[in-house]
Amino acid sequence: MSEPSGRWEPPVPPKRTSATVIGLVTGCFLVVVVMVLAFLAWGYPGFLRKPDANADGGFFTVAASTTTSSTPPAAVSSPVSIPGGRAAMPKRTRPLADPVTCAFTPDPGAPAPKKVALPPDGPAPSSGTADVRLATSAGAIGLTLDRALAPCTVVNFLSLAKQGFYDGTSCHRLSVASGLQMLQCGDPVGDGTGGPGYTIRDEVFPELSYGRGVLAMAKTSQPDTGGSQFFLVFGETRIPPEYTVFGSVDDAGLAVLDRVARGGVDTSKPGIGDGSGPPKTPVTFTGVTTTP
Template identity: 75%
Template sequence: MSEPGDRPGGDGPNGAPPPGPGYGGAPHYPQQPHQQGFQYPRWQPPVPPKKTSPAAVVLISGSVVVVVVMALAFLAWGYPGFLRDDDVKSAIGTGPPPSPPSTTTTAPSAAYTLPSNGRARMPQRPKPLADPVTCAFTPDPASPAPKKVAPPPDGPAPSSGTVPVRLATSAGAIGLTLDRALAPCTVVNFLSLVKQGFYDGTSCHRLSVTSGLQMLQCGDPVGDGTGGPGYTIRDEVFPELTYGRGILAMAKSAEPDSGGSQFFLVFGDTRISPEYTVFGSIDDAGLGVLDDVARGGIDPAKPGIGDGSGPPKVPVTCTQVTTP
């Protein structure tokens, strides 16, 4: 390497050729440009460094991103608590089955005892409905009916009068009286299902004897609380509604206007919010049948829904439902 002050091409200090024969010990420089055997290299301007191509930049950046993502993925799944919520719970299904709500008490009573206050008074609307009222029934394609049935036609329905219905079941006969003044459209729907034989062969799938919710739920063609007629009906409720021994009401999901075919028969203490349409009452003989089913309790060999209710130990199947 040249030191500062050296001239290129020489072997001695300052680029001078070393002393030797023919030079007489004195420096001798050949003339230019007629130099024989040696020439100084032509000066060239410095060449700037080559720039990295866009493709190379993309390739390098992509490699870095892949490495970072792989590192984060390893930390997220291999290191507890990093970028991960260990308490996340997965949802099962599309929603709760149509049911009256459970109470805060989750354990069923050790033994069912008859209510001491007798039959509950039927609720009454503070203001009578117009007569007739207009009913509408909404198709529910997300929940097709296991049993093919036609919804009632939309249109007017009377809001006065009562209709008797008889439920012949495997546990005994249960007499009902439907009240149009309470829920005219619900009565129209129930009678339509009865006339089409929808309830024949269906089971009462849910019994609750827990204090605050003592009822038997029926009307599901599937038999597990998820079935319906393939359409929904509107709620016909009011704030003064109460539920007690002898009340007949419609079941539904947590969503409004989600009832269809499921109903529940109240035989004891039931304290729930006025969200469930009351549309009739149960006769004394039917209450006796329900008492026998309640005394039998819940079948522990069959799955419940986690609130102390479940399939009754005494099976209840609707063999035939009829009107006069």
């Protein structure tokens, strides 16, 4: 009988059969497929996962109509189709208390390029109107602010106007596409990211609509993120009732907006990818007056 050698011998690997080889090849192929799909899902959001329709990168936006279409929006409609007359202004079915209490929240993460004082917190009337005249490089635009619709938003707009916040700013976004016909203004930065350094609460209700002649606040995709940016509706605009309406544009102002709209979008400058962008006809505020 032979003695054991006293050494640990490694186990001998089994012989590979053809079935084993096929299994290994198949397994490697599946691993590669999974890795490729994972890469595509991460790098190209539309490949496996639906992109977030509300993602806006912090931009103050007015969302386009939610109606789906396989055709990308045109940067400029030629000719631009603009409805005549003006739409009926939305009204609250249940009046607000009078007065209401307003509160304005500083936003330390978004300092204002133009330093302004916050509007005062506290009571504000929810009845009556105020007139505003926007003197612009394209012509005068008259506004009527309605406290019954959005009293705190009116307080905010008048405060910014009286402090000269809007002087020298330009309207940075024009949309002429069907379903979103408006001019967006009030950004001191000029690219859709600027504000006054604080936010205001939304003052919305289900019956809101955005027809020709409506004045409303812009915001990010999140609620209660408005500040200084607003939009003037000159045509057909189908958006959800998530944007505070606080007044109307006069007939002379609508005529100015119509001329700007027919001038088209300046496609040589960057937009936000929905066919909107800076207007070819510049609209720069040279002065803002309020009454009272």
